[in-house]
Amino acid sequence: MRKLLVGLAAALVLTGCSTGADQVDVNNGGQFRFVAxxxxxxxxxxxxxxxxxxxxxxxxxxxxxxxxxxxxxxxVINFWGSWCAPCRxxxxxxxxxxxxxxxxxxxxxxxxxKDQQQLAQAFVENKGLTYPSLFxxxxxxxxxxxxxxxxxxPSTIVLDRSGDVAAVYTGSVTRTDLQAVLDQxxxxx
Numbered sequence: 114m115r116k117l118l119v120g121l122a123a124a125l126v127l128t129g130c131s132t133g134a135d136q137v138d139v140n141n142g143g144q145f146r147f148v149a150x151x152x153x154x155x156x157x158x159x160x161x162x163x164x165x166x167x168x169x170x171x172x173x174x175x176x177x178x179x180x181x182x183x184x185x186x187x188x189v190i191n192f193w194g195s196w197c198a199p200c201r202x203x204x205x206x207x208x209x210x211x212x213x214x215x216x217x218x219x220x221x222x223x224x225x226x227k228d229q230q231q232l233a234q235a236f237v238e239n240k241g242l243t244y245p246s247l248f249x250x251x252x253x254x255x256x257x258x259x260x261x262x263x264x265x266x267p268s269t270i271v272l273d274r275s276g277d278v279a280a281v282y283t284g285s286v287t288r289t290d291l292q293a294v295l296d297q298x299x300x301x302x
Contacts, residue, residue, distance in 0.1 A: 156280050192267060192268040193224070194226055194233075196232075213292070214292075222247065255268075267284065
């Protein structure tokens with residue numbers, strides 16, 4: 114009987130992992146049609162890019178925000194959670210890159226998912242992040258990006274100046290790779 118209970122407990126734990134905090138709940142009828150991730154440091158050729166969806170939300174500081182605020186700039190959208198170990202590693206690197214390129218027509222936006230607001234705010238303060246982050250506990254913005262792998266945390270989507278998706282990364286992104294992508298996009302007309 115004890116072995117049966119241990120087996121059932123193990124099965125429940127594994128089931129919990131498969132539907133855990135790093136996945137978007139699409140029970141509302143949404144479907145994901147993921148595109149392949151972009152190789153590190155590379156961009157999608159201009160003729161093969163697709164438009165990013167429009168979205169809006171509330172920043173961690175309570176201000177309203179809209180994707181139209183990104184118009185005309187290269188944009189880095191990073192989906193993260195305070196509970197995400199790789200996010201703890203890449204966030205300071207993203208801040209460093211943001212500091213280097215903020216005056217070059219590059220915007221950064223964090224999208225905090227599946228989190229509590231006070232934990233997300235503490236993460237931002239602890240990591241010294243100065244770029245804005247949307248608070249998206251229900252992962253509605255990730256659902257808007259259903260054609261891209263924004264459900265994997267961390268994920269990063271880089272937009273060109275036209276608002277087209279120029280690069281998609283699942284997992285953490287290094288400073289070197291992110292900088293290489295931004296350099297390529299800033300050189301485009």
